[in-house]
Amino acid sequence: MKYKAEYHFEGHFGMNYLNPGDVVELANGKRFRVLWTKKHGEELVYNTDTIGIIYARELKRIG
Numbered sequence: 809m810k811y812k813a814e815y816h817f818e819g820h821f822g823m824n825y826l827n828p829g830d831v832v833e834l835a836n837g838k839r840f841r842v843l844w845t846k847k848h849g850e851e852l853v854y855n856t857d858t859i860g861i862i863y864a865r866e867l868k869r870i871g
Contacts, residue, residue, distance in 0.1 A: 811832045814835045815862070815866055
């Protein structure tokens, strides 16, 4: 699947439905592919192929 999103460091949005292999295009034109997902306490984290590990709450869907 492909998604468009904004990335906000320490944001509180919650794009918490991505799966490994999904591609996300950020508002600034950068892209990343989700490598794996994991629960970290109460939160979901994603490992990505270009920006490292991010929290689901830091992504806001824009399209």
